[in-house]
Amino acid sequence: MSDEIIRIEHLYKRFGHVVALDDVSLSVKRGEVVVIIGPSGAGKSTLLRCINHLEKPDRGTIIVDGIPLTHEKANINKIRAEVGMVFQQFNLFPHLTALENITLAQIVVRKRSRQEAERIAMELLEKVGIPDKAHAYPAQLSGGQQQRVAIARALAMQPKIMLFDEPTSALDPEMIKEVLDVMLQLAREGMTMVVVSHEMGFVKAAADRVIFMDGGKIVEEGTVEQIFNNPREERTKAFLSKILI
Amino acid sequence: MAAEAERAILAPRRLRITLEVGWFLVVFSFFTVLALAQLKPQPFGRIFRFLLDGVAVTLGLTVVSFCFILLIGLIGGLGRLSKNPILNGIATLYVEIIRGIPLMVQLLYIWFALPQLLDIIGYKLKGISALAGVGQWFIDLKLSPFVAAVTGLSICYGAYMSEIFRAGIESIPKGQMEAARSLGMSYFQAMRYVILPQAFRVILPPVGNEFVALLKDSSLVSVLAVSDLTRRGREYMARTFESLETWTMVALIYLFLTLFFSRLVRIMEKRVEFEVK
Numbered sequence: 001m002s003d004e005i006i007r008i009e010h011l012y013k014r015f016g017h018v019v020a021l022d023d024v025s026l027s028v029k030r031g032e033v034v035v036i037i038g039p040s041g042a043g044k045s046t047l048l049r050c051i052n053h054l055e056k057p058d059r060g061t062i063i064v065d066g067i068p069l070t071h072e073k074a075n076i077n078k079i080r081a082e083v084g085m086v087f088q089q090f091n092l093f094p095h096l097t098a099l100e101n102i103t104l105a106q107i108v109v110r111k112r113s114r115q116e117a118e119r120i121a122m123e124l125l126e127k128v129g130i131p132d133k134a135h136a137y138p139a140q141l142s143g144g145q146q147q148r149v150a151i152a153r154a155l156a157m158q159p160k161i162m163l164f165d166e167p168t169s170a171l172d173p174e175m176i177k178e179v180l181d182v183m184l185q186l187a188r189e190g191m192t193m194v195v196v197s198h199e200m201g202f203v204k205a206a207a208d209r210v211i212f213m214d215g216g217k218i219v220e221e222g223t224v225e226q227i228f229n230n231p232r233e234e235r236t237k238a239f240l241s242k243i244l245i
Numbered sequence: 246m247a248a249e250a251e252r253a254i255l256a257p258r259r260l261r262i263t264l265e266v267g268w269f270l271v272v273f274s275f276f277t278v279l280a281l282a283q284l285k286p287q288p289f290g291r292i293f294r295f296l297l298d299g300v301a302v303t304l305g306l307t308v309v310s311f312c313f314i315l316l317i318g319l320i321g322g323l324g325r326l327s328k329n330p331i332l333n334g335i336a337t338l339y340v341e342i343i344r345g346i347p348l349m350v351q352l353l354y355i356w357f358a359l360p361q362l363l364d365i366i367g368y369k370l371k372g373i374s375a376l377a378g379v380g381q382w383f384i385d386l387k388l389s390p391f392v393a394a395v396t397g398l399s400i401c402y403g404a405y406m407s408e409i410f411r412a413g414i415e416s417i418p419k420g421q422m423e424a425a426r427s428l429g430m431s432y433f434q435a436m437r438y439v440i441l442p443q444a445f446r447v448i449l450p451p452v453g454n455e456f457v458a459l460l461k462d463s464s465l466v467s468v469l470a471v472s473d474l475t476r477r478g479r480e481y482m483a484r485t486f487e488s489l490e491t492w493t494m495v496a497l498i499y500l501f502l503t504l505f506f507s508r509l510v511r512i513m514e515k516r517v518e519f520e521v522k
Contacts, residue, residue: 052427054423054426054427077429077430077431078429080426080427080428080429081428081429082429083427084427085424085427087420087423087424089418089420091418091420091421091423091424092424093421093424093425093439093443094443095442095443095446104428104438104439105425105428105429105430108430108434108438109428109429109430109434150424153428154427154428157428157429
């Protein structure tokens with residue numbers, strides 16, 4: 001096993017006339033926390049969604065944990081179970097309780113017994129700080145609580161990689177911290193994470209590497225220090241001047 | 246503000262009134278039928294007893310057809326949503342053709358035209374030695390009136406039901422499927438555990454309406470020699486020439502049945518609404 005867990009080479013993706021990804025190559029090491037920043041429409045979400053094949057790239061290769069992501073269904077489902085994803089809009093299943101949201105895929109995909117799945121679900125709800133909400137439906141939870149359940153749901157599959165697609169963008173300001181705290185804890189525990197976020201607190205505390213994307217390309221990458229204090233590219237400087245007031 | 250508050254107060258009240266009127270009509274139609282049969286046994290009591298067999302056939306026909314219709318609706322709806330051009334094409338063709346032909350004509354076609362068509366195909370197949378057995382099977386195939394009626398109603402209503410299922414599944418946000426797939430579920434697992442349970446709540450009202458509409462449209466199968474409620478009415482009228490009394494009774498029984506099932510659907514809707522919240 002190499003310590004490289006994601007390898008992306010020459011990825012292209014278009015939506016009609018819009019070029020979302022234009023020759024993107026990226027490699028992520030085991031245990032690394034990579035944060036992707038950039039203006040909207042830069043291709044950040046598309047890149048993330050290509051990693052677990054929610055979007056089909058037009059061209060290029062993606063290798064996750066040694067398994068190449070081809071269009072074979074078997075491979076794709078196998079990899080998806082190894083790659084947890086957290087969405088901007090939470091996407092909890094509204095007809096299931098928080099507990100059932102977390103146990104469903106464990107039972108259906110991982111073939112765990114209900115008891116075992118519930119034990120794991122309760123441990124994770126404990127970890128994200130809302131064990132008392134196990135039997136609440138998503139509609140009865142605040143945005144921050146919903147997102148924490150969504151993180152627990154992804155973790156229940158014991159993924160090797162976690163993808164976060166603007167996990168705090170749909171949250172009220174006072175709820176952002178509770179979600180970021182969970183993410184910080186995950187980062188400290190050594191989870192491999194690829195995060196699209198502009199939360200500076202999280203970036204500074206957790207990011208091993210920051211990637212700046214614009215126009216479907218990776219414009220610049222480096223440590224937090226390099227990107228935020230000494231950006232080389234003009235576009236990076238221009239973007240940072242807008243988000244760092 | 247005032248208008249909004251007014252609407253908030255008015256809305257539930259209006260709902261309650263319609264509900265009560267609905268139940269009143271159910272009870273009213275039920276007792277009218279009973280009262281007519283009891284108080285005027287000649288001819289109403291006699292008609293009522295004669296029609297009861299037909300009520301059983303109408304209900305049986307409706308329930309059996311509806312099971313097939315739900316199955317066809319699910320498959321057709323998924324076909325209409327499929328990205329596979331062949332599946333999608335077949336489903337679309339089916340829906341468009343069937344919705345463009347009146348139910349009455351479809352029933353007549355299955356009962357009168359289909360046997361001839363099968364005979365023609367059968368004799369053609371018999372010419373090919375390898376398919377002779379299949380050809381003979383086509384020629385021997387005779388649908389009973391009940392089976393023909395169920396087939397006709399299922400094929401016709403299945404097309405409308407496909408559209409209801411399609412709309413219901415489409416109404417579930419895309420993120421639900423993505424979340425399910427991102428957890429490693431297959432397309433069918435995601436449908437089974439995530440999308441369909443939610444879509445079911447959305448489509449329950451239109452599906453219930455279809456059931457009631459089917460109950461009424463099942464009267465058309467009386468042209469296929471199925472002894473349903475309507476045909477029993479015709480038979481009785483032909484025997485006695487008591488047209489007014491016979492058709493009053495038939496109409497009242499249909500009215501009671503449709504009102505009763507409409508109410509039942511309404512109650513199920515309410516249940517489901519509460520469950521979600």
